[in-house]
Amino acid sequence: MPELPEVRTVIKILKSSIVGEIISDVRIFWNTLVKFPTKEDLIKRIINKKITDLKSFGKWIFFMLENDDVLVSHLRMTGMWYFEKQSDQFWNQKHLHAVIDFKNGNRISFYDSRGFGVLNLYTKEEFNLKGPQTRMGPEPWDDNFTFENIKPKIFKSKRAIKSIILDQSVISGIGNIYADEILFASSINPERSGDSLNDNEIKQIIIHSKKILEDAILNGGTTIHSYHPKIGETGGFQDKLKIHLRKGKECLRCGKIVMKIRVGERGTYFCPQCQK
Known part of the structure; x- marks a missing residue:
């Protein structure tokens, strides 16, 4: 299972490749991947939006969008985000659960053999009030980890x-x-x-x-x-x-x-x- 160091590694790899890029299309193939809001609403709200930053807390990944929405991902047991070219074949079609395409011709693809991964979308207000970080203890280097x-x-x-x-x-x-x-x-x-x-x-x-x-x-x-x-x-x-x-x-x-x-x-x- 990816833990905090693995999540930080994913952030490092993706951040250099997708921050500043504009989402051109979103495809979600696994019905239970999106818990909040609906899959259709999530897709509609993030298309044509720029990714302004990537952050993490614990095992969660936060894609910060230019309209202050936050796309929240948890890899769970076997989830993986891969950075790929749109011209490339998918790494593993069988376990492909979601694809986010960018206007520059790149994409990130979410693969998950067990199917427990999560991808939710919050407004900034929703994220601050009930995002996953609000229910979690400190990371080991937080000031309140004493x-x-x-x-x-x-x-x-x-x-x-x-x-x-x-x-x-x-x-x-x-x-x-x-x-x-x-x-x-x-x-x-x-x-x-x-x-x-x-x-x-x-x-x-x-x-x-x-x-x-x-x-x-x-x-x-x-x-x-x-x-x-x-x-x-x-x-x-x-x-x-x-x-x-x-x-x-x-x-x-x-x-x-x-x-x-x-x-x-x-x-x-x-x-x-x-x-x-």
Whole structure:
């Protein structure tokens, strides 16, 4: 699943290619892709509009339009935005869910093999009042991502700590891969309840959330299974993973065998020695 570093990588690639370009046509082939407003209204409102900027928050992508409308995209499990020429063949016709054409002859195409992706359109007022960012916790480098703000959300919960840091209302942008890496770096067992953690352990989560996600962004994210930010490009952070996908292998820190369990229905990798 694309997580915050992968979304930031997609933004970087698309921003240099489509900001300032005018939308000439929109085609949507997957009926459940648009939740708000209607598919027909979305298409009508964005044709002939210029993309003025691309932003993100957590795992969400925001296409800012010149009329102050905001086109909001979530990649979910397997969604991908590809930058292509209109003269090119589509990368994967079977999983093509939407196409946005530009007047300069380029396009971006949305592919999604699982079909859970989201593409919604808000006015500026709607976006500020009920956009997805209004329901989310801070990103790891926000000014309010502090021990004082995060501790109550963790310490008052009896949920497993992995489930807590995957909760986007607590911290924005952390997904399954990075949750495993953060908890390994913090030497915390993913099944421990939030209310069992001490102050130092919570501080370690805060420190490593920032460090690991920043490192992943610098390396273009993690390319596992279906994430491809651009044809011919892959992320490099998968080569730096310390615990995720290492089931049955020796722990890089202590040499014990890495185990895989399920926490909150998510496959979870941890070291039984380093993360007691």
